[in-house]
Amino acid sequence: MNTFVKQISLFIVLSLFTGYSAFGQQSDYQIQQDFQTEYTELLERIEQAVTTEALAEIEDAINELETNYNEHTDIINAALYPETFDNVIRTLRNNHAEAVENVTTIEDLNEEISSLESELDNFRSRLETMNRETADLQQKIRESTQNEARQAALIRQYRENIEERNLFVSNFLGDLLSEYQSMDRAQRQEITEAAGRLEENPVDVIQNVINEYITMMEQAEGLETPDFVSMKAQHGYFVEVWNQIGEQLTTTFMPDNPEQARANIDQLLSNWQESISTNLWASLQAAFSENDIQLNEFSSSDEFNDALHNYIDSAYEVSVDANSEEDYQVYRNFNSFWNDTVKTEWGEMFIEGDILTQAQIAAVDLKLDNWRDEATPKSNLTFILLIVSVAVIIGLIVLLLTRKSDSGSKT
Amino acid sequence: MIKSTIQAILLCILMIGTVSCGSSLVIENVDYSQPLESVLTPNSENVIHDQRYAIKFSVSPILESEGRETVNEIRLIRNSAGYYFVTASGFQNVYVFAPGEGELELENSIEFLENNLQEPAFNQRSSYIELVDLSDGETYRLDQEGIIEEETE
Numbered sequence: 023m024n025t026f027v028k029q030i031s032l033f034i035v036l037s038l039f040t041g042y043s044a045f046g047q048q049s050d051y052q053i054q055q056d057f058q059t060e061y062t063e064l065l066e067r068i069e070q071a072v073t074t075e076a077l078a079e080i081e082d083a084i085n086e087l088e089t090n091y092n093e094h095t096d097i098i099n100a101a102l103y104p105e106t107f108d109n110v111i112r113t114l115r116n117n118h119a120e121a122v123e124n125v126t127t128i129e130d131l132n133e134e135i136s137s138l139e140s141e142l143d144n145f146r147s148r149l150e151t152m153n154r155e156t157a158d159l160q161q162k163i164r165e166s167t168q169n170e171a172r173q174a175a176l177i178r179q180y181r182e183n184i185e186e187r188n189l190f191v192s193n194f195l196g197d198l199l200s201e202y203q204s205m206d207r208a209q210r211q212e213i214t215e216a217a218g219r220l221e222e223n224p225v226d227v228i229q230n231v232i233n234e235y236i237t238m239m240e241q242a243e244g245l246e247t248p249d250f251v252s253m254k255a256q257h258g259y260f261v262e263v264w265n266q267i268g269e270q271l272t273t274t275f276m277p278d279n280p281e282q283a284r285a286n287i288d289q290l291l292s293n294w295q296e297s298i299s300t301n302l303w304a305s306l307q308a309a310f311s312e313n314d315i316q317l318n319e320f321s322s323s324d325e326f327n328d329a330l331h332n333y334i335d336s337a338y339e340v341s342v343d344a345n346s347e348e349d350y351q352v353y354r355n356f357n358s359f360w361n362d363t364v365k366t367e368w369g370e371m372f373i374e375g376d377i378l379t380q381a382q383i384a385a386v387d388l389k390l391d392n393w394r395d396e397a398t399p400k401s402n403l404t405f406i407l408l409i410v411s412v413a414v415i416i417g418l419i420v421l422l423l424t425r426k427s428d429s430g431s432k433t
Numbered sequence: 434m435i436k437s438t439i440q441a442i443l444l445c446i447l448m449i450g451t452v453s454c455g456s457s458l459v460i461e462n463v464d465y466s467q468p469l470e471s472v473l474t475p476n477s478e479n480v481i482h483d484q485r486y487a488i489k490f491s492v493s494p495i496l497e498s499e500g501r502e503t504v505n506e507i508r509l510i511r512n513s514a515g516y517y518f519v520t521a522s523g524f525q526n527v528y529v530f531a532p533g534e535g536e537l538e539l540e541n542s543i544e545f546l547e548n549n550l551q552e553p554a555f556n557q558r559s560s561y562i563e564l565v566d567l568s569d570g571e572t573y574r575l576d577q578e579g580i581i582e583e584e585t586e
Contacts, residue, residue, distance in 0.1 A: 047570045049554030051470050051508075100468035 050094075054101035057091050061110055068114070068121045074129065077122050084114050131212050139220055142227055145194050152187045153234065159183060163244050177244040184238070184249065188256045191231055195263045198224055202267045202274070210274045223275035225283055232260070232290040239297035247309050250302035251371040257295055258375070264291065302377075313359040327382050334389045341397040353397035357390055465515035470555035473507050481507050490537060492519070498542075499524055510555035512562050516540055516577040520553045520564075527553070527564060529577050543579050 064083055071077045088111050091098060098107040159180040166173040202224075205213075217223055222230075239253070264287060272280035272287075303321045310317050317329040337356070341349045364372070365383065372378045473481040475492055482489040492507055504521045511517050517530040517537060526544050530537035551568035561581055564573040574581040 047565050047567065047572055049470075049565055049567060050468075050556045051472055051554055052567075054469060097469060 050097045053091070053094050054098050057087070057094070057098050058101070060087055061114065064114055065117065068117045071121055072125060072128070074122065074125055077118065077125055080121075081118060084111070084118060087111070087114075127212065131215075134213065135217070135220065138224075141197070142220070142222055142224065145227065146222065148190060149187070149231070149234075152183065152190065156180065156183050156187070156238070160241065160243055173244075180244055181246075181249055184245075185252065188252065192256065192259055194227075195260065198271070199263050199267055202270045205270065205274075210270060214274050214277050217275050220275070225271050225275045225287070228264070228271075229287060229290060232287070232294050236290070236294050236297055239294070239301055242301050245301070245305070247302065247305045248368060248371060250298055250305055251368065251375040251377060253298050254302060254375040254377075255371070257291070257298055260294075261291055264288075306377075309363075310359070313355065313363075315356055315359060323377050327378060330386055331389065334386065334393055338389070338393045338396055341393060345396065345398075345400055347399055350397045350399055353390075353393055357394070360386065360390065463515070464513045465511050466513040466557055467511040468557050470508050470510040470557075473509060475504060475507060479503070481509070483509060486511070488517075495519060495528055498528075499526070508553060508555055510557060510562055512557075512576065513560075514577060518555055518562050518564075518575065520550055520555075522552055523549055524553070525549050527575060529575075531577070540577050541579055543575060 064080060064087065067080050067083070068077070071080060091107065095107045102110065159176055163173060163176045163180060166176055202210075235253070235256075242250075268284055268287065269280070272283040276283035299321065303326065306326065307317060307320065315333065317326075317333050320326040320329045333356070337349070337352055341353065369383065372383075373380055467486055471483045471486060473483055475481050478491065479493045479496060480489065480491045488509075492504065495507075496502060496504060501523075504523075507519060507521050509517060509519050515532060517532065518527055519530065520527040525546055526542045527550075528539060529541040529543065531540045532538075548569075550564075550566055552566055554565045554567055556563040556565065558574070561574040561576050564575050565571070574583065
């Protein structure tokens with residue numbers, strides 16, 4: 023046992039001695055060559071590092087390099103002249119710090135892209151569910167023509183579904199707006215570089231959503247004026263958001279041809295607006311018509327306003343000429359629909375959806391007052407009372423004169 | 434005769450004075466030492482060029498002396514006295530040259546006959562050139578005179 027310990031001790035001493043001696047027999051040239059090789063390798067590793075973990079390892083390696091070669095500073099300074107050992111270590115540390123900053127930015131960006139991807143996935147998934155629900159409801163509405171109560175309930179559910187969808191899309195647009203409006207050019211540039219990895223970017227999503235809205239308008243089954251007014255407001259919000267962030271979005275996510283991407287979306291927005299307008303004016307015309315109010319054809323807010331005024335003006339003229347009970351009924355019918363439905367139920371929507379302004383509604387109200395005055399059937403009682411009054415006065419005068427002549431003949 | 438002798442002596446004194454006045458500026462303790470050896474690859478004409486320490490010469494005479502035609506790398510270092518030490522892997526000698534006007538004159542050739550030098554490398558040390566044979570770890574202290582015997586304690 024004792025011999026074994028001695029052998030081990032001897033081995034350790036010899037190993038240490040050999041190690042020391044081998045170190046002492048190094049070539050200075052080789053030392054500086056090794057240093058330069060390690061330095062170059064570290065520079066390359068820094069350049070190629072893409073994770074903070076890799077950079078942490080490199081930082082350890084830089085520290086190790088500095089420690090290992092610190093005692094050979096003179097040799098390395100002589101080899102690197104006019105550079106110095108301290109300078110190259112400083113260069114390594116500076117490059118490393120810069121790489122850490124870049125990688126951190128990239129990692130933040132990756133996180134941002136992942137988050138965006140996840141947001142878009144969720145958005146798409148939720149929207150697809152809503153689309154399926156809408157399609158299902160449309161199918162059920164078509165199938166339930168025999169049962170009016172059931173159809174009405176389904177239509178109500180369908181309209182609520184669209185309203186919910188609008189709200190969901192608006193929230194998505196609001197998020198996009200707050201996210202991209204506050205971004206500076208550098209941040210957008212960074213996202214552009216990473217955006218190629220996205221399967222579907224926000225511009226694609228917006229494009230698809232508008233396309234779905236257009237399809238929905240083309241299959242506008244069971245929808246009524248308020249639904250189209252609400253859709254018009256949704257379109258208005260879309261346009262507003264697009265005008266604010268469209269340029270940022272297309273330059274960020276469609277860097278190859280942002281102008282074309284913007285033009286495509288503009289065209290889709292225009293198509294969407296056209297399909298809303300077609301449905302909106304037709305449904306409005308139908309709503310008035312269903313209440314026995316036949317307005318002239320209209321296809322814009324101004325034309326709708328003109329049609330209202332033309333209708334009232336014509337009816338007013340008839341009332342002035344005829345002043346019949348029948349005309350008064352026409353007035354009452356219009357007044358009732360105008361006040362109970364248009365103003366009470368749709369008024370706020372009409373103003374928000376730029377269908378009628380407050381001033382235009384007030385102008386119609388004023389004309390309605392005039393129409394009422396002329397349409398209200400005039401009474402003959404006043405005339406009869408006047409005749410009776412005149413007759414009574416004449417009677418009294420005759421009675422007075424008769425009494426006066428009687429009293430004169432007696433005297 | 435005496436007059437001409439005196440004239441000749443005066444002329445000599447004048448000449449010696451003139452010559453001695455012209456070469457009286459001497460800078461001493463010049464350190465020529467090259468901190469690191471240069472490892473140089475000869476070109477096709479066996480010429481090496483050390484751009485850093487600004488020296489260029491043909492190694493053909495050295496190769497001839499070693500009985501070789503080519504060599505991959507030449508190792509060159511200059512000591513503080515200004516002598517160049519030249520060797521290479523497989524050489525039997527370290528050649529010590531003194532620089533002259535457009536020439537390198539062989540001052541000494543230090544022989545390592547036993548195994549030749551397998552992987553020689555020069556290190557500059559304060560008062561000598563260290564020659565290490567990296568193949569076996571043998572080290573030698575050299576100057577222009579040859580191998581310096583290490584003092585025994």
